[in-house]
Amino acid sequence: MAEPSVPSTVEQSLAGLSMNDKTTTRVDEEPARTQNAEIASAGTANEQPTFVDVGIAARDLLPGRSKHVQVQDRQVAIFRTHAGALHALDHLCYHMGSPLASGDIEDIGGHACVICPWHKYVIALDTGEGFYKKIDPYAAKGSPPELCSKGVRQRVHHVRVGKGDKLEVALSISKEPLASDHYHQAFAQGMERMKQAGLSVSSGVVVAGGLPGGSRAGS
Numbered sequence: 001m002a003e004p005s006v007p008s009t010v011e012q013s014l015a016g017l018s019m020n021d022k023t024t025t026r027v028d029e030e031p032a033r034t035q036n037a038e039i040a041s042a043g044t045a046n047e048q049p050t051f052v053d054v055g056i057a058a059r060d061l062l063p064g065r066s067k068h069v070q071v072q073d074r075q076v077a078i079f080r081t082h083a084g085a086l087h088a089l090d091h092l093c094y095h096m097g098s099p100l101a102s103g104d105i106e107d108i109g110g111h112a113c114v115i116c117p118w119h120k121y122v123i124a125l126d127t128g129e130g131f132y133k134k135i136d137p138y139a140a141k142g143s144p145p146e147l148c149s150k151g152v153r154q155r156v157h158h159v160r161v162g163k164g165d166k167l168e169v170a171l172s173i174s175k176e177p178l179a180s181d182h183y184h185q186a187f188a189q190g191m192e193r194m195k196q197a198g199l200s201v202s203s204g205v206v207v208a209g210g211l212p213g214g215s216r217a218g219s
């Protein structure tokens with residue numbers, strides 16, 4: 001698949017998306033789905049997400065910064081917004097798998113978002129929705145573009161500050177498939193193939209919560 005051209009600004013990216021996307025809603029039309037809602041709707045204790053210490057002190061994640069961690073076999077990016085809120089999403093972008101922890105955090109229409117470092121897609125940190133701005137060519141001159149949602153594309157996980165000021169992450173337990181699952185699976189399969197070939201399988205980050213199958217790397 002040919003790689004799309006790289007827009008030079010976020011606004012160009014947002015405007016360009018509006019020409020192609022047909023399955024969108026205005027942001028104020030779609031209720032936000034939050035990670036807390038998943039926890040609240042879980043039934044028994046067995047269905048609750050399980051938090052694990054990811055080895056990072058909460059005080060070391062400053063506002064406007066992010067960290068890449070691995071929880072079991074999943075690559076996760078933890079963000080702290082400029083206002084201080086914590087969010088966790090799949091680390092690999094739903095579009096083409098870029099590392100979202102390298103993206104800037106910006107306020108887009110009142111929503112804290114990460115700007116993908118490769119093609120500048122805009123992803124809401126609290127819901128994982130892909131955002132774009134729709135420009136109406138028939139609107140009055142000077143009218144601001146309309147912020148729209150493509151729906152949830154990036155999987156959102158749970159993050160909290162645990163004992164001893166340590167950040168804890170719980171993977172989402174939702175079975176609903178999302179676009180970002182593709183790059184999680186591709187990355188995990190690539191790591192598994194390297195392991196079977198006897199090559200190093202380190203992703204460069206500490207593994208928290210143990211790998212599926214029982215082994216555990218790092219602390």
Ligand code: FES
Nearest residue numbers: 093095096116119
């Ligand atoms: S990889 Fe293309 S926008 Fe993220």
